[in-house]
Amino acid sequence: xxxxxxxxxxxxxxxxxxxxxxxxxxxxxxxxxxxxxxxxxxxxxxxxxxxxxxxxxxxxxxxxxxxxxxxxxxxxxxxxxxxxxxxxxxxxxxxxxxxxxxxxxxxxxxxxxxxxxxxxxxxxxxxxxxxxxxxxxxxxxxxxxxxxxxxxxxxxxxxxxxxxxxxxxxxxxxxxxxxxxxxxxxxxxxxxxxxxxxxxxxxxxxxxxxxxxxxxxxxxxxxxxxxxxxxx
Numbered sequence: 514x515x516x517x518x519x520x521x522x523x524x525x526x527x528x529x530x531x532x533x534x535x536x537x538x539x540x541x542x543x544x545x546x547x548x549x550x551x552x553x554x555x556x557x558x559x560x561x562x563x564x565x566x567x568x569x570x571x572x573x574x575x576x577x578x579x580x581x582x583x584x585x586x587x588x589x590x591x592x593x594x595x596x597x598x599x600x601x602x603x604x605x606x607x608x609x610x611x612x613x614x615x616x617x618x619x620x621x622x623x624x625x626x627x628x629x630x631x632x633x634x635x636x637x638x639x640x641x642x643x644x645x646x647x648x649x650x651x652x653x654x655x656x657x658x659x660x661x662x663x664x665x666x667x668x669x670x671x672x673x674x675x676x677x678x679x680x681x682x683x684x685x686x687x688x689x690x691x692x693x694x695x696x697x698x699x700x701x702x703x704x705x706x707x708x709x710x711x712x713x714x715x716x717x718x719x720x721x722x723x724x725x726x727x728x729x730x731x732x733x734x735x736x737x738x739x740x741x742x743x744x745x
Contacts, residue, residue, distance in 0.1 A: 516590050517587055517588055517590065517619055517622045517623050517624070518545070518586065518587045518588075518589070518590050518591045518592045518593060518623075519587075519592045519593075519623075519624040519625075519626055520587060520592075520593050520594075520595060520611075520612070520615060520623065520624070520625045520626070521540050521544060521592070521593065521594040521595065521625075521626050521627075521628055522595050522601075522602050522603060522608070522612070522625065522626070522627045522628060523537050523540055523541060523594045523595065523596050523602070523628040523630070524537065524596075524600060524601040524602070524628060524629055524630030524631050524632065525537070525555070525558055525596050525597070525598075525599060525600065525630065525631065526558065526599065526600075526630075526631050526706065527599045527600045527631045527632070527633050527636065527705055527706055528599070528704065528705060528706035528707035528710075529706040529707065530557075530558055530561050532630070532631045532706055533558070533562075533630060533631070534628070534629070534630050536628055537628050537630055538562055538564070540594055540628055541559065541562075541564050541566060541594055541596075542564050542566060543592070544566060544592045544593055544594040545566075545567065545586070545591040545592050545593065546566070546567050546568070546569050546586065546591065546593050546594075547559075547566050547567070547568045547569070547593070547594045547596060548568075548569055548570075548571040548583065548593055548594065548595045548596065548608075548611070549568050549569070549570055549571065549596055549598075550570075550571070550572045550596070550597045550598045550606075550607075550608075551570070551572070551598050552568045552569070552570050554598045554599075555568060555596055555598070556568065566594075569583075571583065571595065571608070571611060572607060573607035575607075580610075580611060580614060583611065583615075584614070584615055584618050584619065587615065587619060587623060588619060594628075595608050595611065595612075599631075599633070600631055600632050600633050601629070601630065601631065601632045604632060604634065604652075605652035605653055605677060612625060631706070633677065633702075633705055633734070633736050634650060634675060634677075634736065636702070636705050636706065636736075637675070637700075637702035637705060637712075637736035637738060638675065638738065640702070640712060641700040641702070641712070641738050642700070642714075643673055643698070643700060643738055643740045644673070644740075645673065647672055647673065648672060648673035648674070648675055649670065649672050649673070649674050649675070650675050650676070651663070651674060651675065651676035652676060652677060653676065653677045653678070653679075654676055654678065654682075654686070656682075660689075661689065664689040664690065664692070664693045664694070665693055667690070667693065667694060667739060668693040668694045670741055671741055671742070672741070673738065673739065673740050673741070673742075674738075674739040674741075675736065675737070675738050675739075676736075676737050677734070677735065677736060677737075678735040678736075678737050679734070679735070680731060680732050680733060680734075680735075683701075683724060683731055683735055684721065684724060684725065684731065686737065687699075687717050687720050687721040687724065688717075688721060690717035690739070691716075691717035691718045691721055694717060694739065694741070695716065695717060695718060696716065697716070697717070697739050697740060697741050698714065698715075698716070698739070698740040699714070699715065699716065699717055699720055699737065699738065699739050699740075700712060700713070700714045700737075700738040700740070701713050701714075701720060701735055701736070701737055701738070702735070702736040702738070703730065703733045703734070703735050703736075704733040704734060705734075705736065707733075709733070711730075
């Protein structure tokens, strides 16, 4: 009987392709298969570092059959690496379902090994100038149901709140923050590690005006940090 393989959770760059560890590169070269959120995105990284490992797609819409095939490969002794399109897998990422189910099916016999690296959450907090001794991470906010309730909870929180936001909802998010938390300090990190990276800071209304006037700045990926203790 084959020993059960290892599932590596490998962090990849969030923008700049140089932001990857030597250990991550070695693991990506050595495993039997790389499980990718989008194989086309991952292959850009693999091409840069001359890595030719076989890839397989695994994402939020993958079937139960795909997941079963992955667990079967592990049970046959194959070593696999799980990557997302950017950053650390399983953090606001569907990869967590694979890890949960793998542990349930294979139990303690399977080794799941994290290979740490880039994370938009940590990257944004490190340059925000906001104390991070204690914070709450909300991932991506819900699109509709429960969204307004969450902004009301943010308004009464005494802890720093952090979440991810998309191009299509950044203005609506700032409008909601301005409605429920008009006096808090907000720091937004946009396009982190990429060519047009920037950090902007102000009240919700000030940032709403900034992004409305500079509509080209509405594009990209955002990390929103709210400090209820720093009033502007």
